[in-house]
Amino acid sequence: MKRCREQWSFVFFLVVLSVAVFLATTAGFAQTPKRGGWLKVATDDTAMGLDPHLSITNSTFTFTEHVYDTLLRYNYKGELEPSLASSWKLPNNTTYVFNLRKGVKFHNGREMTADDVVYSFQRILDPKTGSPSAATFELISSIEATDKYTVKIILKKTMPAFLNYCAFVRNSAIVPKEEVQKRGTLQKDMIGTGPFKLKEYKHGVSATFVRNENYWEAGLPYLDGFDFVVIKDEASRLAGIRKGVLDIGWLKGVDMADMAAKTPGTTLIESAAARQGRFWLNNKTFPFNNLKLRQAVAASLDFQAIIDKVLLGHGSLTTLIPPSESDFILSQDEIKKLPFYRQDYTLAKKLLTEAGYPNGFEFTIITSPHSPDYVPACEIIQQQLAKAGIKAKIQQMEWGAFQKIRRTIDFQANFFAGSWRADATDYFYTYIHGESQANETGANDPEINKLMDLCLTTVDQEKRKDYFKQLQYKFAEKAIGIFPYAMASRFEIVADHVKGYFFMPNDGRAYLRQAWIDKK
Numbered sequence: 479m480k481r482c483r484e485q486w487s488f489v490f491f492l493v494v495l496s497v498a499v500f501l502a503t504t505a506g507f508a509q510t511p512k513r514g515g516w517l518k519v520a521t522d523d524t525a526m527g528l529d530p531h532l533s534i535t536n537s538t539f540t541f542t543e544h545v546y547d548t549l550l551r552y553n554y555k556g557e558l559e560p561s562l563a564s565s566w567k568l569p570n571n572t573t574y575v576f577n578l579r580k581g582v583k584f585h586n587g588r589e590m591t592a593d594d595v596v597y598s599f600q601r602i603l604d605p606k607t608g609s610p611s612a613a614t615f616e617l618i619s620s621i622e623a624t625d626k627y628t629v630k631i632i633l634k635k636t637m638p639a640f641l642n643y644c645a646f647v648r649n650s651a652i653v654p655k656e657e658v659q660k661r662g663t664l665q666k667d668m669i670g671t672g673p674f675k676l677k678e679y680k681h682g683v684s685a686t687f688v689r690n691e692n693y694w695e696a697g698l699p700y701l702d703g704f705d706f707v708v709i710k711d712e713a714s715r716l717a718g719i720r721k722g723v724l725d726i727g728w729l730k731g732v733d734m735a736d737m738a739a740k741t742p743g744t745t746l747i748e749s750a751a752a753r754q755g756r757f758w759l760n761n762k763t764f765p766f767n768n769l770k771l772r773q774a775v776a777a778s779l780d781f782q783a784i785i786d787k788v789l790l791g792h793g794s795l796t797t798l799i800p801p802s803e804s805d806f807i808l809s810q811d812e813i814k815k816l817p818f819y820r821q822d823y824t825l826a827k828k829l830l831t832e833a834g835y836p837n838g839f840e841f842t843i844i845t846s847p848h849s850p851d852y853v854p855a856c857e858i859i860q861q862q863l864a865k866a867g868i869k870a871k872i873q874q875m876e877w878g879a880f881q882k883i884r885r886t887i888d889f890q891a892n893f894f895a896g897s898w899r900a901d902a903t904d905y906f907y908t909y910i911h912g913e914s915q916a917n918e919t920g921a922n923d924p925e926i927n928k929l930m931d932l933c934l935t936t937v938d939q940e941k942r943k944d945y946f947k948q949l950q951y952k953f954a955e956k957a958i959g960i961f962p963y964a965m966a967s968r969f970e971i972v973a974d975h976v977k978g979y980f981f982m983p984n985d986g987r988a989y990l991r992q993a994w995i996d997k998k
Contacts, residue, residue, distance in 0.1 A: 509977065511700050511978060512995060514700070514995075515995035516702055516703055516705070517701060517704040517705070517725045517995070518718075518724045518725050518726075519705065519706050519707070519724070519726045519727070520706075520707050520719075520724045521706050521727075522537075522708075522710055522715070522848075523708060523710065524537065524682040525538040525540070525541045526878060528542065528665055528666060528667065529663045529664040530664070530668075531598075531602050531611065531651065531653070531664075532607070532608065532609060532610075532663060532664075534649070539648045539986070540706070540985075541679075541706065542648075542668060543647045544672055544673065544674040544987070544990060545668040545669075545675065546647050546651035547582075547671045548561055548645055548652065549562050549563040549576050549595065549644040549645070549650065550566070550641060550644050550645035551645050551988070552645050552982065552984065552988075554982060558645050560579075562582060563577060563578055563579070564577055564578065566641070571636045571937060572632060572635065572636055572637075573632050573633075574630070574631045574632075574641070575628065576595070576631070578590070578628065582694045584654045585671070586654060587692075588656075590654075590671050591623070592624070592625065592627055593623050598650070598651065599621050599631070600621065603616070610916050611648070611649050612915050613907075613911075613916045616915070617635050617637050617934075617935075618631060618634070635935045638901075638936070638937055638942070639901030639934075643900050646984070648900075652671065653669070654669055666679075671693075673690055673695065674703065674704075675688050677703070684705055684706060688702065688703035699990070699991045699992065699993075700992065701993060701994065701995070704990060707724070712730065715727040715729065716729065716738055719738070719971045719973065722973070724973075725973045725976055726970065726971065728968040729971065730850055730967075730968060730969070732792040735792075736790075738969065738971045741971065743973060743974050744973055745972050746970070746972075747972065749898070749966050749967045749969075749984075750802040750966065750983040751794065751965060752800045752896075752984075753800065753896065753898075753964065753965050753967035754800050755784075755851065755855055755893070755895050756893065756894055757892075757959060757960040757962060759919065760887055760890055760891065761922075761958060762887065762920030763920070765841050765890065766891065770830070770832050770833035771829070771835065771839065773817075774833065775863065775868060776819070776954075776957045777821070777822050777829060777866075778821065778823065778826045778866040779821060782795070783862070784855055784859070784962045784963055787854070787858055788851050788854045788963070792966075793964060793965040794963065795814065795964070796963060796964035797950040798906045798949075798959070798961060799905055800905065800964045805902075806902045816954040817951070817954045817955040818954060818957055821862070823866050826866040826868075830867065837867055838867030840868075840871070841870060841890040842871045842872075842891070843856050843860075843871070843891045843893055844873045844884075844891070844893075845894065846880040846894065848894075851895065852894060853874060855893060856893050887918060887920055897967050903934045907930050910926065910930070910958050910959065912924075921959075923956055923958065925952060926949065926952055926956060926958070929945055929948055929952060975995055975997045976993055976994075976995065977993065977996050978992045978993050978994050979993040
């Protein structure tokens with residue numbers, strides 16, 4: 479087992495606090511697990527397609543992580559551990575050799591081999607696939623199966639986070655070639671090597687997962703299966719837990735989480751503070767192709783007021799890197815001193831005048847009621863901008879439509895929240911690098927591009943930290959995007975009869991593979 483880099487120390491601390499409480503009340507590992515039983519698990523949205531290479535939103539990951547495996551995986555402590563690869567080695571800083579487990583079978587009964595790993599990475603990288611993860615692995619120079627159970631990957635440059643990406647289903651799920659060829663994509667069917675098989679999927683309603691009897695991890699899973707039930711309303715999910723209709727469910731709203739914490743017979747677990755409110759500005763079109771207008775918007779905002787009103791104080795200031803990435807973040811005091819991070823209407827008016835818009839300008843923010851903080855945050859932003867003479871119209875839309883427009887950059891500004899990523903660079907690199915295939919801001923600033931490249935490829939940890947610090951200052955100065963707050967991504971409510979289950983720092987529910995039921 480290999481530990482993830484030092485950046486996980488803070489995440490580990492947060493998770494251990496939650497897990498300590500959880501174990502104290504359930505003693506899940508102190509008892510002998512019972513085999514069998516069924517769970518009802520609530521999620522807040524349906525999958526945006528089931529193909530792990532085509533749809534990498536968190537709403538899809540919630541479903542795919544139970545069916546697909548990766549070469550490595552994370553445990554609940556934030557450590558990297560073996561998965562489909564039983565071991566790995568680095569002959570040098572750009573070469574990775576993975577030794578695969580023998581006898582691992584896909585859900586269609588065929589053995590998984592090195593050819594499947596090669597195919598999966600090649601499929602992600604193929605422009606014809608259109609995978610959002612292609613930008614993550616663009617530094618791969620070659621990938622080959624040196625024998626049936628060995629894969630060698632060579633990178634063009636050093637990439638300290640490469641193993642992290644090989645441990646996250648949203649980045650590198652291993653799929654069977656013949657199933658893709660048979661169906662064209664895996665958007666409607668899931669066939670992996672994971673602990674559960676997909677039995678039935680009703681878009682927007684539910685999904686039923688059953689035990690994979692041929693799962694490679696001996697004895698697991700304990701459950702016969704579980705149902706995912708899509709319940710968009712936060713209050714309804716909480717009510718389901720309280721009534722015993724649901725066994726596990728999560729919340730995003732801090733007000734609902736406060737209520738959930740008082741529910742008898744349950745435990746509330748908070749994920750890592752990796753969720754950022756993201757106010758993306760389209761740098762390619764009016765008005766935000768004008769630097770001073772972007773800066774004027776940033777200078778008009780009071781981030782702490784947004785945190786206090788929308789999150790009831792349960793959040794923190796952030797930059798393009800969330801608090802969970804403890805090795806690379808700036809302190810709260812340092813953040814307050816960043817360019818345009820303090821509300822200053824005099825400065826905002828000056829910038830507007832210099833840009834040629836002394837009376838302000840108008841633009842539209844697209845967002846979605848998908849999460850309880852999105853629209854309220856936009857409304858406060860709208861109010862704060864109005865005092866500078868900037869008129870912002872808020873356009874709400876369904877989550878799927880929002881995601882489509884967001885990725886095609888067909889907007890002036892948008893607002894949503896990001897979720898946990900495998901490496902600190904993944905919070906920004908693909909979204910704002912000028913050469914990224916998944917650039918969502920239209921940004922292409924040479925100085926920022928260079929700093930991002932250094933953050934991505936620098937092996938020396940101290941130098942890497944310095945590049946991250948420089949990047950955060952430069953990003954704030956250029957106001958490519960604005961990050962009003964950071965908070966926990968999810969609050970998971972777990973009934974006390976569910977044992978052996980951990981809620982992951984990445985909002986994952988992978989530990990359903992070892993969950994079991996103890997109803998007395």
